[in-house]
């Protein structure tokens with residue numbers, strides 16, 4: 022199981038698979054690489070390419 026968190030390089034928002042992303046209707050348990058291609062940072066709308074692995 023890959024529960025690695027990812028951080029937005031633009032604003033510092035952390036995507037945690039254990040929490041999901043309620044603001045984008047992403048339920049808990051979805052890994053970062055399982056997010057839809059159109060997913061963007063819920064805080065600053067940065068694209069997924071602007072995220073780095075946190076752990």
Ligand SMILES: [Zn+2]
Pocket residue numbers: 029030031032033034062063064065066067
């Ligand atoms: Zn961001």
